[in-house]
Amino acid sequence: MNDEFLPFLKKMLTAPGLSGFEGPIRAIIQEAWEPLTDELSVSKIGSLHGLKKGSADGPHPRVLISTHMDAIGMMVTGIEGGLMHITGIGGIDHRILPGQPVVVHGREDLPGVVVQPPAHLLPDSDGDGPVEMKYLLVDVGLRPADVAEKVRTGDLVSYGQAPMELTGDAISGHTLDNRVSVAAATLCLEMLQNRRHDWDVWTVASVQEEETLGGALTSPFDIRPDIAIIVDVCFAKGPGANDWQNLPFGGGVGLGWGPNIHPALHKAFEKKAKELEIPANRDLMPKMSGTDAMAVQIVAEGIPCMVLGIPLRYMHTPVETVSMKDVRRVGRLMAEFIADLTPDSMEKINWEE
Amino acid sequence: MTKKLEVSAGKSPEIGSSQLELLEKLCNAMGVSGDEHEVRQIVLEEIKLIADDVKVDALGNVLATKFGRGEDRVRVMLDAHMDEVGFMIVKKHEDGLFQFETVGGIDERQLPGKAVLVGRDHLPGVIGAKPIHMTTASERKNKIPLSELRIDLGPEIGDEVQQGDWATFATQFEILGPSIKAKALDDRLGVATLIELLKHAPENIDLLASFSVQEEVGLRGARVAAYTFEPDMAIAVDSTPAYDLPTWDVDGENTLYNTLLDAGPAIYAMDGATIGDPRLVNLLVDTSEEEGIPCQIRQPGGGGTDAGAIHKVRTGIPSVSVSIPGRYAHTAAGLARISDWENTLRLLHAALCRVAPDLLAGERRD
């Protein structure tokens, strides 16, 4: 299974699917989930919903695995002399953009590069400091007339960096945030193929996390899960990142803890990880989690949430890096947790601490 | 400990020694956003024999219903948040020192040199500061950043404190003449008010009390509580700052006081999260005039209460906020007047007694 797993992840990592425009990535996930689920549907705003039915007698409680599939990127705001002005979709540090390979999704896909104009063409104040995004340009090498024909305001621009395998089971590329979590959810579904589980398992590849949390605000409204597991990347230790927010790279699953997380769920996952000897670390979220859990938790009458994290370096750059070990750990931890749920498990998800 | 109060006539609830004792218990309890456990236990204990229905929802809100009698009862949601601003331990260092983060809006200049309590066992700790002797003049011009502050629990501390544990200021409740000094008056004053209103619930309405979680981190509990209750109208009961202090210049007039102590409950025309439903604002103001209960209009402006979340739920819920004015919110020690609290309680009770279906029958307008 692992033999097919990496190619699937790499396929996801090369597919476009910026926030609000998830069509291409959804098609790939749909294909992968088709044989693993009993029902697949698409929400009115584009989130993919998979249902793998539980086998309990009587009503099935529902567990939601929510992973966002959208990517950060850029959008064309205007065209001048065949060069494109851009704005960000999702949080992009403009300092990593100059010289970056990109793809402009016009009437056809156009490879290009992000251009930092020389200082004498910029306002005086910019000097040799970082150049703001509004002054950066994208050049696709075509003459102005061709660009006018092929590109219009509002077209998308994706990172063009191809994924790479590094040593020690590490993989690098753009949009590992959050396609590695989709991979972990897929792995969980695969593991559940041969396991009995009482609960209905809903897997959602949600839209627009990087912009509006739109998918996470809406899909749970239709699904109404009893509990939700949100899988996202978290901050790994690495260059410039060595404080309490950072978990060891390749060092195990991040177990979210804070106001977005139901403490009983946290404790249940902590226990399960210990039982299975899956390395795990508390991922502290004193305020908000910065994940879809912010939205899922407050849908309708409220949903108990857990956040599982895959430690990732260089978040929101085109060379995000994770250890595949952690991806597999998250998949396995979820599968084991879900397989152990019984129809009366909800009674234990309470506030009697 | 408690102060004797003049007993006013009438059926409306009053503030006496038992109410102050309850408030004391509530303020001294620890209930940082996301960890409202202790406050929730006190609330559940207080209301279990009063309310017709009590449940704790997915986020930890306590939802209590007290049904009225008769026909055409308006379903009125009252909200007060149980959570307070505080701290979370994020990293263990050597020698009993712990790094921490703030939860909710805390000015880090309020932190150095304070006593705190950590975790379920309320272990005492302190937030120290470098001796002034060792600081330079230029250092003293800048605030001490949060990342340099530590909670010190003493060198012998063991595994009883873990990263992820919550902490609060250690301030204990005290009566100072006509005033209360305590931490977390925002919003344990509201919580205590709701408990009293449940005990004296008017029979013309169904009273839906939400003791809400996570107000200080984004009005989160109240949103799902309102969805569950689906009320006809809502009142958020909170505590709002009184900046009724002198201005720095001798002749200057303080025009940004937000509220004044001793001026009674503060009614919200508008804050950063809600424009109060004029029908409800008028209900409160008219009640105040007719009952001779003082009130003030909180200076319109920023900030927000749970009404900000509640009024946007489902197809919209006419909402307003009423706050007990309090000085020094979100610091180690707030200060509020007992009389303002009592007048808030009286005003809310009197206003609830007047709620009838015709209040909301017409369109939203002045």
Place this chain on the structure above:
Amino acid sequence: MKSLIQKLVETPGPSGFEYKIRDAIREEIGNAADSIRVDALGNLIATKGTKTGVGMRVMVSAHMDEIGLMATHIDDNGFIRFTSIGGVSPLTCIGGRVLFMDGTRGVIGMDGLDAGKMPKLSNLFIDVGATTKEDCPVKVGDVCGFERPFMDLGKRMVAKSLDDRIAAAIAIEALRQLKSTPHEVHFVFSTQEEVGLRGASTAAYGIDPDVGFAVDVTRSGDTPHPSAKMATALGDGPAIKVRDSSFIADPRLVDWMVKQAEAAGIPYQMEVLEAGGTDGRAIQMARGGVPAGCVSIVCRYIHSPSEMVDSDDVENAVKLLVKLLGEPIILD
């Protein structure tokens, strides 16, 4: 249409206090709608048409509130301090005139205008001609809008509150012109957009539409030295929004809107707005999610007392909206 626009822009209605403008719009709609109602937050909802085979339940949202001011303190000499309702710049306040909901008029003053320093709202005050606190007719919490008459410059129009009364006018006109539709169309004249898209959120929840359109103004990039380059210009037609800072329009809907404009020969421009939000977001996030888009009117000097739009853009926006609402909506 200009007299309709004049009536709408000259009727006060700051966020949360929309009752006068609601009455004015209701009067203009008259019998053009099949039914009309007002919800808990004061949204005016006019419904027309019934769903046939390919039809959908469609929400069109034009917000009827405007930015304004609210009194926060009356001093001993009768001067009124205030805060803003929605995004109000101190720079566009100074020397301005205001109209309170009860008809009281006043001017905005400021002491010691320092050329080198950006004033704050707290440096300004309203003078209604009172001499003491006691004879000031305004109380804390009272609300006023800016007062500025409509100005017709021929091809261009100038007024306060074209944001978003121009869209209200377009929606009313489209409602009048919409003779046949396969859809059940809900025209929402929403409240409290300027303070956070509040009215449209609850309206969308109540209507539970299959698809939604906001109609709102957007910025122009055609004035001297714009702060950021923007590809929109007055007179280039209604703008079809791709995104703004509050939401990303449903790309299927955007493509379909473009096709409809082209099929009808209506000029249009594409819009990417980097600062600003619209009711489209509120619609998109309702319940289980709703495909949402936005027709924008390019407008100069937004949130100033002298906003400017192009008359042809307005006429074309009406045509586009009527076209969009008259056709089966295909999302693929």
